[in-house]
Amino acid sequence: xxxxxxxxxxxxxxxxxxxxxxxxxxxxxxxxxxxxxxxxxxxxxxxxxxxxxxxxxxxxxxxxxxxxxxxxxxxxxxxxxxxxxxxxxxxxxxxxxxxxxxxxxxxxxxxxxxxxxxxxxxxxxxxxxxxxxxxxxxxxxxxxxxxxxxxxxxxxxxxxxxxxxxxxxxxxxxxxxxxxxxxxxxxxxxxxxxxxxxxxxxxxxxxxxxxxxxxxxxxxxxxxxxxxxxxxxxxxxxxxxxxxxxxxxxxxxxxxxxxxxxxxxxxxxxxx
Numbered sequence: 425x426x427x428x429x430x431x432x433x434x435x436x437x438x439x440x441x442x443x444x445x446x447x448x449x450x451x452x453x454x455x456x457x458x459x460x461x462x463x464x465x466x467x468x469x470x471x472x473x474x475x476x477x478x479x480x481x482x483x484x485x486x487x488x489x490x491x492x493x494x495x496x497x498x499x500x501x502x503x504x505x506x507x508x509x510x511x512x513x514x515x516x517x518x519x520x521x522x523x524x525x526x527x528x529x530x531x532x533x534x535x536x537x538x539x540x541x542x543x544x545x546x547x548x549x550x551x552x553x554x555x556x557x558x559x560x561x562x563x564x565x566x567x568x569x570x571x572x573x574x575x576x577x578x579x580x581x582x583x584x585x586x587x588x589x590x591x592x593x594x595x596x597x598x599x600x601x602x603x604x605x606x607x608x609x610x611x612x613x614x615x616x617x618x619x620x621x622x623x624x625x626x627x628x629x630x631x632x633x634x635x636x637x638x639x640x641x642x643x644x645x646x647x648x649x650x651x652x653x654x655x656x657x658x659x660x661x662x663x664x665x666x667x668x669x670x671x672x673x674x675x676x677x678x679x680x681x682x683x684x685x686x687x688x689x690x691x692x693x694x695x696x
Contacts, residue, residue, distance in 0.1 A: 468503045473516040481517045487526055492517070496531050500538065507551040514557045524562035525569075532566065536581040546587050550594030554606050563591065564623050571626025585631060589638035592620050596643065599656035604646050613662055621669070633673040636666065640690045650691040663692075 472495070481492040495517065504510045519527045528549060535545035552558040567588060570577055577584045597616050598605030620639070624632045644651055651657040670681045682692045 469505075469509050469512065472498065472503055472513060476516045476518075482519060482523070485520055485523075487519070487523050487530075489530070492527060492530055493534065496534050500534065504548075507547060510548045511551060511555045511557055514552055521559070524558050525565040528558065528562055528566045529569065532570075532587065536577060536584045536587075539581075542583060542586065543590055546590035546594055549587075550591055550606075553595060554608075560595070560619065564619065567591075567623040568626050571624070574627065574631065585627075585635065586638065588624060588627070588635045589642060592616075592623065592635075593639055593642045593646070595619075599654075602647075602656065613656065613659075617662070617665065629673045629675075633670055636670055636673070637685055637688055637690065640666065640685060641688060644690055652692050667692075 476495070479491065481488055481495055495513070499510065499513055504513060517527075532545055532549070535548075549558070549563055553560055553563060570584075570587075574585060595606045595611075595616070596604075597611045597613055598607040620636070624635050627635065640651060643657075647654060651663055657663045667678050667681050670685075671678050674681060674684070685692060
């Protein structure tokens with residue numbers, strides 16, 4: 425079957441698309457005003473953005489690996505205090521469209537070696553995607569690549585596979601009257617689910633099962649009630665599609681899937 429279309433704002437190819445929102449923009453396009461006060465001049469993020477003008481992470485369209493690693497580590501170690509700081513810094517780095525996956529992979533490899541905040545990396549990447557600084561396709565490519573070497577990655581950080589679930593939950597489409605999710609024209613549950621399937625396609629079945637189960641548990645925690653009671657999950661047999669996929673991955677029946685999910689804290693509607 426042909427691959428599902430991306431939401432319309434993402435459809436333009438890198439070769440044809442004019443860079444927007446800082447994508448592909450040079451480091452000189454600082455996201456922080458240069459006309460601020462002394463306190464802004466003393467701000468480490470402001471200083472880093474200014475530094476990137478003279479000492480960029482990209483030259484002649486190629487990433488300078490050591491420089492990018494240094495900048496990412498400094499951001500992680502305290503320069504980036506809020507998610508929007510990562511957005512500003514990423515824009516200032518001017519990562520070309522065709523190098524986004526490489527930069528994201530380097531960021532995540534660095535993050536997997538840290539243990540201070542297991543949720544932070546997923547939240548940063550999701551914020552970059554939602555702020556249109558990184559294309560959804562770029563993160564998909566990274567997760568597909570990680571799937572081929574997950575054993576090596578989990579040898580460094582046994583919980584590294586959580587990045588799949590935590591990122592995918594963070595880009596879940598915002599439902600009406602919901603207090604969380606990604607509100608974007610054209611981004612629906614169907615597109616999101618197709619995206620989930622593509623991102624987890626290279627994982628072994630047992631690991632993909634774990635990822636989907638964790639997605640459901642995290643979504644339930646955000647909703648504060650069983651997903652089977654929510655229209656966003658019950659419309660058009662959506663939850664049943666997830667259950668069927670889990671049954672396929674686990675080589676078992678729906679009832680066994682539901683029991684396994686229940687043991688992991690995920691409550692399903694009895695009718696599922």
